[in-house]
Amino acid sequence: MNTTVKRKKAAANEDDIGRDVRLELYRMQVELRYCEKRAYDLFLQNLIKGTSHLSLGQEAIAAAFGVAMRPDDWTFCTYRGHAHTLARGASMAGVLGELMGRECGLLGGKGGSMHLTDVTKGAMGSYAIIGAHLPVAAGAAWSAQYRGTEQVAVCFFGDGTTNIGAFHEALNFSVVWKLPVIFVCENNLYMEYTPIGSVTAVEHPAADRACAYGLEKIVVDGNDADEVYRTAVEYMGRARKGGGPALIEAMTYRHSGHSRADPAKYRPEGELDRWLERDPLKIYRERLLGLGIVEATLKDIENETLCKVDDATATAKASPPPSLDAIAKNVWADGGAAWRN
Amino acid sequence: MAELTYRDAVAAGIAQEMARDERVVFLGEDIGAAGGVFKTTVGLLEQFGPKRVRDTPISEQAILGAAMGAAMTGLRPIAEIMFSDFLAVCWDLVANEIAKIRYMTNGQVSLPLVIRTANGAGSRFGAQHSQAVENWAMAIPGIKVVAPAFPADVKGLLAAAVRDPDPVLFFEQKSLYALKGEVPDGEHVDHLGEAKVLRQGKDCTIVALALMVHRALDAAAILERDHGISCTVIDVRSLVPLDTQTILSEVVKTGRLVTVEENPRLCGWGAEIASIVADECFWDLDGPIVRITTPHQPLPAADQLEDATIPSVERVVREIREKID
Numbered sequence: 198m199n200t201t202v203k204r205k206k207a208a209a210n211e212d213d214i215g216r217d218v219r220l221e222l223y224r225m226q227v228e229l230r231y232c233e234k235r236a237y238d239l240f241l242q243n244l245i246k247g248t249s250h251l252s253l254g255q256e257a258i259a260a261a262f263g264v265a266m267r268p269d270d271w272t273f274c275t276y277r278g279h280a281h282t283l284a285r286g287a288s289m290a291g292v293l294g295e296l297m298g299r300e301c302g303l304l305g306g307k308g309g310s311m312h313l314t315d316v317t318k319g320a321m322g323s324y325a326i327i328g329a330h331l332p333v334a335a336g337a338a339w340s341a342q343y344r345g346t347e348q349v350a351v352c353f354f355g356d357g358t359t360n361i362g363a364f365h366e367a368l369n370f371s372v373v374w375k376l377p378v379i380f381v382c383e384n385n386l387y388m389e390y391t392p393i394g395s396v397t398a399v400e401h402p403a404a405d406r407a408c409a410y411g412l413e414k415i416v417v418d419g420n421d422a423d424e425v426y427r428t429a430v431e432y433m434g435r436a437r438k439g440g441g442p443a444l445i446e447a448m449t450y451r452h453s454g455h456s457r458a459d460p461a462k463y464r465p466e467g468e469l470d471r472w473l474e475r476d477p478l479k480i481y482r483e484r485l486l487g488l489g490i491v492e493a494t495l496k497d498i499e500n501e502t503l504c505k506v507d508d509a510t511a512t513a514k515a516s517p518p519p520s521l522d523a524i525a526k527n528v529w530a531d532g533g534a535a536w537r538n
Numbered sequence: 539m540a541e542l543t544y545r546d547a548v549a550a551g552i553a554q555e556m557a558r559d560e561r562v563v564f565l566g567e568d569i570g571a572a573g574g575v576f577k578t579t580v581g582l583l584e585q586f587g588p589k590r591v592r593d594t595p596i597s598e599q600a601i602l603g604a605a606m607g608a609a610m611t612g613l614r615p616i617a618e619i620m621f622s623d624f625l626a627v628c629w630d631l632v633a634n635e636i637a638k639i640r641y642m643t644n645g646q647v648s649l650p651l652v653i654r655t656a657n658g659a660g661s662r663f664g665a666q667h668s669q670a671v672e673n674w675a676m677a678i679p680g681i682k683v684v685a686p687a688f689p690a691d692v693k694g695l696l697a698a699a700v701r702d703p704d705p706v707l708f709f710e711q712k713s714l715y716a717l718k719g720e721v722p723d724g725e726h727v728d729h730l731g732e733a734k735v736l737r738q739g740k741d742c743t744i745v746a747l748a749l750m751v752h753r754a755l756d757a758a759a760i761l762e763r764d765h766g767i768s769c770t771v772i773d774v775r776s777l778v779p780l781d782t783q784t785i786l787s788e789v790v791k792t793g794r795l796v797t798v799e800e801n802p803r804l805c806g807w808g809a810e811i812a813s814i815v816a817d818e819c820f821w822d823l824d825g826p827i828v829r830i831t832t833p834h835q836p837l838p839a840a841d842q843l844e845d846a847t848i849p850s851v852e853r854v855v856r857e858i859r860e861k862i863d
C-alpha cells in the first residue's frame with residue numbers, strides 16, 4: 198500500500214490529457230467561477246435570499262470530475278453544491294433561478310441553494326446534513342452493481358464530514374460490498390469556522406483514515422484540474438470494472454467564507470493571498486498558454502462563458518416566483534400532500 | 539386459507555414480492571444467514587441468494603442510506619432496522635433525507651422503499667428495546683406509517699408497502715410474532731390507508747393499533763359480557779395515510795371515542811385522532827374523548843413492571859367503565 202500518493206502531479210505538463218479535454222476542463226472551471234461570482238453579486242443585490250455556500254477557489258475538483266464522468270454516472274454533493282451540479286450539465290438558469298426562488302429554478306423554488314438536483318443529468322442531489330449522502334451514494338453504487346450497468350457514484354464532501362459517523366459507516370460498508378463509489382473529500386482546511394487540523398486526530402482527515410478500511414491513501418492537489426482529472430479517470434475506471442471504492446482527499450481552499458454570512462476573519466493574515474497565488478483558474482490558464490494554446494482561444498472561452506452567465510441571469514430574473522399551488526405538491530408520488538381521506 | 543404466525547407472515551410477504559419483482563432487494567443486520575433475530579426472515583437467503591438478501595454491518599445509517607440510494611436509482615429495497623429504538627441512530631436518514639427528497643427536488647426523486655422494524659413492548663427488554671415509536675414517524679411529513687395487528691395484514695400490508703411508490707415505515711409489534719392467524723392463499727396484497735372495523739357496538743368506539751388492537755378486542759368482549767357496554771373496535775392499521783372517514787363514521791354512530799395507544803402519552807397518535815374527531819364531529823359526541831396510553835416515562839424491564847406500564851385489557855375495561863358508563 199502506498200503511504201502517500203502524489204504521483205499524478207509528476208505528469209502534470211505531459212500531454213496525456215489532450216487539447217480538447219484540457220479546453221473543456223478550462224471552460225468548465227471558468228463557468229463554475231463566473232456563475233458563482235454572479236450568484237454572489239445577486240446576493241449583494243438582495244435577489245438571492247437565504248444562505249449560500251460558494252465553491253470559489255475549489256472549482257478544479259468539481260470541474261475535473263464533471264468532465265471525467267460518464268453521462269449516466271451519478272453525483273452526490275453537499276450544500277456547497279452549485280459547482281458540482283453545474284459540472285454535470287444542469288441548466289445555469291435553473292441553478293440561478295433556484296437560488297433566486299423563481300419558478301424556473303431546478304427545483305421550482307422548493308429546494309433552494311442547498312438542495313440543487315437534476316436527476317436527468319445524474320446530479321442526484323445536494324445534501325445539507327453533514328455526512329448523510331455518503332451512504333446514499335453507496336446505495337446508488339449498489340444499484341449499479343446489482344444491475345451490472347458499470348455506472349459509478351461520485352460523492353463529494355468537505356473535510357469536516359470525516360469526523361461524523363456516517364462517513365465511517367459508508368466507507369466500511371462500501372468496501373465490504375466492493376461498491377463502485379468514489380468518495381471525494383474536498384479539504385479546504387476549515388470545517389466551518391474552525392480549522393480542521395485543530396479538531397482532527399490525523400493530518401489528512403480523509404486519507405489518513407483510508408487504511409482503516411483497507412483503502413489506498415490518496416492525496417491530490419485539488420487546485421490542479423489535470424491532477425484531479427487523472428485521478429478521477431483512474432479510480433472511476435477501476436470502480437467500473439468491479440475494483441471497488443476509492444477515497445480521494447483533494448487539497449484546496451475556499452476564497453470566500455463558509456457561507457454568505459461569514460467574512461472569514463478567522464483565517465491567519467496572508468493565508469488567502471498565498472492560496473490566491475494557487476488559484477486553480479490561474480494555474481490552469483498559465484499551463485494552457487505554456488502548452489501553446491493561444492490567448493485568443495482562452496479569451497473566447499471566457500467571453501462565451503460570460504455571455505452564458507448573462508443569459509442565464511436574465512432568464513432567471515425574468516422568471517416569476519413559483520405559484521403558491523406548488524406548496525402542497527410533490528410530498529407524495531401521486532403529486533399531492535394528502536395524509537388522510 | 540392457511541394458518542401462519544405473524545412472524546412467518548413477514549417472510550411470506552417479502553418472498554411474495556421478491557419472487558414477483560427482481561428489483562426488490564432486502565438488507566439488514568443478521569437477516570440473511572441468521573434468518574433475523576426474531577426469525578422473521580428465515581429461508582429468504584436460501585430462496586433468493588446473497589445478491590438479493592444481504593447481511594450488513596451494524597451501521598444503521600449505511601443501511602437506510604443504501605436503501606435510499608438504491609431506491610432513487612431503480613431498485614425497490616426493503617431495509618430492516620432490528621429494533622425500532624435503533625431508528626434514533628439513523629433518524630437523519632428517515633426524517634431529513636428519505637421523507638423530504640421528493641418534496642425538495644419538486645418530484646424529481648421517487649423512493650419506493652420499505653423500512654421494517656420490530657416495535658413495542660412485552661418482551662421485558664427494557665427502555666431501549668421496547669419502545670412504541672410509531673408516533674415519531676407519524677410526525678414527519680413524507681413517510682407512510684403502517685403497523686399491522688394480524689398475520690394476514692402483515693403479509694398484505696407489507697406487499698402493499700413494497701409496491702407503493704413512496705417510502706413506508708413498517709412497524710411489526712415484536713410480542714405479536716408468535717400470534718397465529720388465517721392468511722389468504724396465493725398472492726395477497728392489501729391497501730395502505732384503510733382502517734378496519736373489527737367489531738360493531740353501540741356505546742363506544744375504541745380505536746387501536748397493533749398489540750393494542752388485541753387488548754381492545756379482549757376488553758370489548760369483557761365489557762359486553764360483564765358490564766353491558768357494547769363497543770366498536772377499529773384497527774387503524776395505517777397512521778399515514780390515515781383513514782379518518784372510517785373512524786369518524788363509527789364515532790358518529792356510538793357518540794364516544796376511546797383511543798388505546800402503546801406509545802407514551804405526549805403527542806401519541808391518539809391525540810391527533812382525538813383532535814380530528816373534536817374538530818369534525820364534536821356535536822355527535824356524548825362525552826369527553828378518552829385516551830388510554832402508556833404513561834409519559836421510559837419503560838421498565840421487569841415483567842410485573844412492564845405489564846403494569848403499557849395499557850392492559852383490565853385497564854382498558856376499567857377506564858371505559860369509569861369514563862363511559
